[in-house]
Amino acid sequence: MKMGTEYEVRVVTVANLRAAAEEIRSVGADDPGCRIMAPKAVFRAVKIRGLSPVQANILKQEMLSKGGEAAVSRGVINHSVAETDVLLLGTLRQYEELVRKLRLQPFGLARLGEEIRRVLENIEGRRPYTLDCRGRQLVIGERTLVMGILNVTPDSFSDGGRYETVEAAKARAIEMVAQGADIIDIGGESTRPGHTPVDAAEEMRRVLPVLEAVIPAVPVPVSIDTSKAAVARAALAAGAHIVNDQWALRDEGMAEAVAAAGAPVVLMHNQKGTAYRDLMADIIAYFNERIAFAVSAGIPRERIIIDPGIGFGKTPEQNLEVMRRLEELNALGCPILIGTSRKSFIGYALDLPVSERMEGTAATVAVGIMKGADIVRVHDVKEMVRVARMTDALKRKG
Template sequence: MVCGENMIEIGVKFIDNLEQAYAEMQRVGADPGGIARMAPKAVFKVLKLSGLTPTQANIIKQEMLARGGDAAVARGVINHSVATTDLLLLGTLKQYRGFIKKLKMQPFGLAKLAERIEAALANLAGWPSRRINCRGLTLELGERTLVMGILNATPDSFSDGGRYLDPAAALEHALQMVEDGADIIDLGGISTRPGHSEISEAEEQRRILPVLDKLVQEVKVPISIDTWRAAVAREALARGAHMINDQWALRGDPELAQVVAEYQAPIMLMHNGHSTEYRDIMLELTAFLRQSIDMAQQTGISRGNIIVDPGIGFAKTYEQNLEVLRRLKELTVLGCPILLGTSRKSVIAKTLNLPVDQRVEGTAATVALGIAAGADIVRVHDVKEMVRVARMTDAILRGPQHEG
């Protein structure tokens, strides 16, 4: 039987890592030895570097070209007519391996840069399932998406202000969220809505500590405290809280990192700021969080206890929030679990022109796409609905064994 032209089918494969490359080549029936040689050629990565001198950029470009890859740089690099340049590195994993080996032998700070490029590629390859010890309770990351339920002990939260100020009402709501599938309860005493009024440490503690005392006795999942203040975090951890969710990524209170390290608690670091001016928002957001990770580690916080959050709705315009959601996958370069908090936020309101109590579908869209882009934890108000969204998304991305 002759194979006619009309009998040949053409498909496309999107391969992000070596595991996928191996799997696809095995399906073809390739020789195992050939797979080992070919797989690194099937994974293509583009990295963006910034702040390079023309000397550094020229060496990087020549070394990558020598291995069959390439690097895009500013036109003025060749004649040193620019002071610094951004650079796009273009290559397969095989090309990167040879490039990194050679770059480690170069001067001008390039040896250290080679190590950072190597680490970035390792992070982009993904990481196996991991466990976070939350002071006696365990979170399993990587098997399925975790859902964090929001518990606001505030009179002025944009979504549910005043509903859970009473400790008994707060406990009842927390227990219901756990029954609905919440893996973490995030308790906060300060509103972060636009135009909110700052409150004292004493008032913040007055709001959350009576609630926390009830939660640690009755709730069987980790309790996170949404605070940037060291004194509040210390008292909460002393009373049994399991994690800290810091909306200022250790920039709000210089003492917070030491408190978290002392209690060996996990911490969530969120991107924030006072300006919405960015050249490349994801590059600068990543740099901000990388600095916070370094600050945390220098104080004694284990890298395995760090979770990062892109900070949707904070120091970003409407358009920038949408861009961060589109480019969320770029945040995986840090190699830390990603927390995504979009629930009922203004980016949904502005897109759909809906009041706060009608944003569940918009939230669901951001949750599903966020999980597909690498989010490990989603922080939500509507726990039952978003657990269902997460399970369905997990079933598509990870396989049906993660459904239910």
């Protein structure tokens, strides 16, 4: 028998059910034991916004009865507040028991229980699946996908004017694919702060000849970066495979155009101003509303990709906070795309001009992948493909 300090004691990282099962199996437990114990090894903090005191009191008592905890506003007990947020603290097994009990409760708690169950399942992760991009395929979740940026504008913040001619744009698309790009994203209107808006006719004049040249020249899906329904319809008619919409289907007719074409869509978070009640909660509420809108318009949920909109409607500090908390978006169950390449929040953190932000971009790509990003949208394809592959090697087994 070992005595005292001869014992080896350590803390192990248990990020999810899969990791829990692996750790339990490693000590010699059998499969039934793994299934029973793994949900007890994973702890989650779940925050719910806007419950009534009645709902919050029942939820707290039920969670306490399962051995978990629930933090509520001080005024819940005597109903001196109209509503409260609730922070639930417990293991996956405790949540399983809570959800079963909530199915028997009134006051909308049965529906809330199903939402808690859905969010927790989403956080555990998705199995890799094939996304059909109008005939070209992307495997989501097997490795990080790299989207190469191809701006055909005179005034983009980083590469404006470099690829204005069709031949230059086509050559760059071919080069990016050779460097490892999985998607080419073509945009005809700058979205940098202070940009000059262009109408749909001018945007189409810029992008359609490039789409017609690039699509047959590369084997990967080509996306159109636009928020205008007219441009999206024309681009899809020209063969574009994905619509990347920075205003998440706000333009009238955009959702219908995407649905009719059977195209995947990127919904980006965006807003005017930088005021938030709760940054991540507000972003998730925005996505829930826009995803529901997209689905109601006929776009299947499995064709929806979300983008937290780094650099849009956020201060530099808010951009950094979104990156730090990116994994919270996994609760939505959709693939996550991040576009951090050379952006001003990197310049804010490092005090560097746009031409010197490659290393900062690399850091955001690596952190983003570790926190759940499935697709990274970048200018420097060759370098960021290497960053993505190395980060995948650290994060993903196999």
